[in-house]
Amino acid sequence: MKSRSEELRETIEEMIAVGTLAPGQHLDETELATRFGVSRTPIRETLIQLASMGLVVIRPRRGAVVAELGPRQLVEMFEVMSELEATCARLGARRMTPLEQQALLDAHEECKIASVAKDPDDYYYKNEAFHYAIYAGSHNQFLIDQARSLSRRLRPYRRLQLRVRDRLPTSFAEHDGLVQALIDGNGELAAQRARDHVMIQGQRFTDLMASLPQLTAAAS
Structure with a gap:
């Protein structure tokens, strides 16, 4: 309790x-x-x-x-987050049990439902469960703790990303490729897909910066 x-x-x-x-x-x-x-x-x-x-x-x-994050801090933290997620995926591809693979597939299906419904708030929570399933599959508690800690720190910004136009179907498609690599046991491919999925750069960074005022407006 x-x-x-x-x-x-x-x-x-x-x-x-x-x-x-x-x-x-x-x-x-x-x-x-x-x-x-x-x-x-x-x-x-x-x-x-x-x-x-x-x-x-x-x-x-x-x-x-x-706490506020400036543009440089955001880039640096997402850069570290992408590497933590890549490591979780690499280890998960080797270590996930059949039950953990099924939990990942179930979380992936929940993301699909939220994506089809075009519900960014519901997708946000299902997406978090999806990523946590990958962390758990790494079977490295220190890594899991670090990934979850930084993920919590970035929650407002990861959530905001999902409100960018077309991000839900794109995110789900990226999940799809990541799940396939994990189930196939291809650690290097899983790591690369996890890294690309999380990293903020180029147009995604521009979109996030443009959306930041929404966070302040939401509290007004």
Whole structure:
């Protein structure tokens, strides 16, 4: 059973991921305490936890704000994310059990349903489950922890990407090629397809930069 502190952290983390709390937005402890019906102490503890994850920045005597990423930071973090995912895919191609392969196929099918429905919010959650299935298949807990940590840090931006025109069917097609390489046990091909799927560059980077104001607008 989750503690109240864990529930608070997950709720606020989700609000950041979906843009309800936008990058750069001030996080007022009193306001959050009133919203969740708790004292300021658990809110303060939650913000410290989120700061350790890189989702919040706590400034001396100025309080906490939702962390912002500049263009260079985004590129650098997506670059590292793509390499972590590539490593997970390479190991997963060798190590995934039949049950884990089936879990991946099930997650892939759920992504297809959301893609066909043109529902970016539903696809976002199904897409996350799909990637987590690949992480699990690596059978390397340290790698899994690192991949999940950075993935959480990038959640608002990965979600935003899915709202770019035609990104859902493109993402699903990329998943399709990645799944095939994983099931075939082709580690190098799986790694390359995972890397290409996650990396932000060229037009994808331009589209993401153009969409960033939506995060702020969502909280207005």
